[in-house]
């Protein structure tokens with residue numbers, strides 16, 4: 118099945134729409150465009166569970182607050198988001214009501230996914246909303262998200278949500294027809310139709326974001342890589358082509374899945390979990406845990422740092438200091454010095470267990486190559 122067919126046939130889908138497709142700097146929220154998007158999603162939603170990740174809160178708040186352009190400081194962005202999110206949600210509720218559908222608002226910060234328990238709570242909430250036939254409308258909780266706990270852009274958030282709900286596909290809708298090999302505002306730029314690996318992006322140059330968008334095309338590429346690398350096909354297309362995109366027509370740029378679909382737990386470990394410390398491994402332990410996917414035993418640990426407790430996530434570091442894996446540690450930091458470097462036979466019975474169990478451990482893979490930066494640094498927004 119091609120990635121486009123996967124989008125068309127998906128029973129569970131995440132659709133993300135950017136600020137530029139819903140708002141304008143001088144006109145605020147563009148209800149006509151939002152309605153058209155909802156029509157496209159609702160037409161599809163009959164046999165499909167759809168989660169809509171919608172940007173636009175900050176942009177939708179500009180006009181009601183009399184702000185001439187997107188503010189630069191966080192506090193005013195948060196104020197604008199507080200005002201705009203209300204307009205956005207009301208518009209979605211009214212638009213979906215025309216199709217007899219109920220929406221539920223889900224506002225997330227990265228705090229809600231970096232620890233296992235809140236992550237599972239979010240997962241349960243999505244399951245229940247979808248089970249009740251509700252269309253969850255997701256955004257970052259901008260009014261409270263400080264720099265430390267921000268996802269930063271909704272493309273990444275959408276890729277994470279796609280994994281949280283085990284979506285069959287992810288569709289990123291924007292104001293451009295897809296990924297171009299150069300900034301589409303430059304003459305001669307042409308659309309990349311399909312990405313099956315890093316080589317297809319090798320010649321792609323990314324220009325600056327629009328005046329309303331946050332992440333630009335670079336963040337879409339990073340999100341597409343995150344999702345497709347974890348087994349989820351991705352389509353980047355124009356919001357104006359939403360119906361065609363959801364029908365599997367030849368629009369946009371499609372990213373074929375290029376990695377095994379990770380379990381929700383392993384995806385969380387690899388991409389989301391906050392780490393609380395580091396375990397330093399000898400070369401044999403690196404070969405065992407990365408090469409042979411074995412559990413990490415105390416004998417292969419030469420040192421540790423950080424203030425972690427059993428159940429926290431830690432980085433596993435090779436003798437050169439490179440992070441090679443991350444995993445859930447089964448000991449408190451203060452217990453490690455006593456057991457490190459000792460074989461299991463040598464340990465008292467109550468300490469004779471894996472330090473990181475193989476089921477709780479994921480190797481850290483090198484990122485897929487990102488596009489070449491443009492020659493003008495001012496024009497680059499890197500992922």
Ligand SMILES: Nc1ncnc2c1ncn2[C@@H]1O[C@H](COP(=O)(O)OP(=O)(O)O)[C@@H](O)[C@H]1O
Nearest residue numbers: 135136137291297299300323324327330333334
């Ligand atoms: N190589 C490229 N291919 C496609 N779009 C690009 C490229 N480089 C820059 N862009 C710009 O990225 C913008 C889309 O990103 P962004 O403004 O963040 O949109 P959104 O609000 O939909 O997330 C487009 O307006 C486009 O001009």
Ligand SMILES: N[C@@H](CCC(=O)OP(=O)(O)O)C(=O)O
Nearest residue numbers: 136172173174175270271331
């Ligand atoms: N959470 C912000 C949008 C962040 C974002 O990623 O925007 P965009 O690049 O337009 O998808 C908002 O609602 O204004």
